[in-house]
């Protein structure tokens with residue numbers, strides 16, 4: 001029996017080339033992490049690969065939630081957070097399926113919360129310069145300046161607010177009010193961090209290198225970009241009026 005205090009939530013949409021590899025990479029780490037895959041009815045059969053791995057090898061540490069259609073990254077994570085909070089996990093991670101986040105960095109994100117007292121640890125590309133490999137220059141510039149823009153508008157002291165490689169302590173997710181989280185794409189990542197910051201949680205960035213996917217394709221779109229652009233201003237405006245919850249222990 002592989003018990004663990006940590007679960008890695010991996011949202012998937014058409015990730016059949018990456019699925020088995022990412023599961024094995026996480027389970028090859030010295031520390032035992034559990035995995036929860038949230039699949040949005042991927043037409044390419046991603047969920048079938050997960051089911052086979054669960055049945056044949058990893059019944060006690062690999063879990064799957066299947067949703068009926070592509071409902072967006074943000075709602076996939078919220079579904080995963082709720083699932084994890086119904087169980088005993090203390091450290092709840094977000095990670096992409098496509099190896100743009102290196103699973104070998106999971107223990108460092110864990111240590112930042114477990115050993116160094118952070119409530120949220122963020123795998124950050126922008127602590128020292130720009131740690132991104134194989135992205136088109138346009139996307140590097142967009143992402144980098146988006147982070148500067150978010151800091152400027154919101155005042156948050158996090159360099160990489162759009163990062164999707166994150167560890168949350170349980171109490172953070174218990175305190176954030178999921179029904180008030182509105183955004184789905186990059187803005188979802190910003191909204192989660194901004195809300196945690198406004199509530200008063202300690203956020204620590206851990207330097208990672210983000211490597212563009214080799215297999216499959218990105219699901220981000222222009223709509224998701226504009227959601228982030230205008231969403232940040234809305235977050236800031238709402239932040240003046242919203243009463244943030246008190247930290248639950």
Ligand SMILES: Nc1nc2c(ncn2[C@@H]2O[C@H](COP(=O)(O)OP(=O)(O)O[C@H]3O[C@H](CO)[C@@H](O)[C@H](O)[C@@H]3O)[C@@H](O)[C@H]2O)c(=O)[nH]1
Pocket residue numbers: 010011012013014015038039040070071072073076095096097098100143162163164165185186189213217218219220
């Ligand atoms: N369940 C589900 N999963 C999804 C959906 N859309 C994307 N995913 C999954 O979410 C992960 C990231 O999707 P990508 O499409 O590869 O994202 P990206 O453009 O590389 O964006 C990444 O970097 C951004 C910052 O630069 C992050 O903001 C974002 O969260 C993500 O980590 C992948 O595992 C993908 O299969 C969806 O609608 N539903």
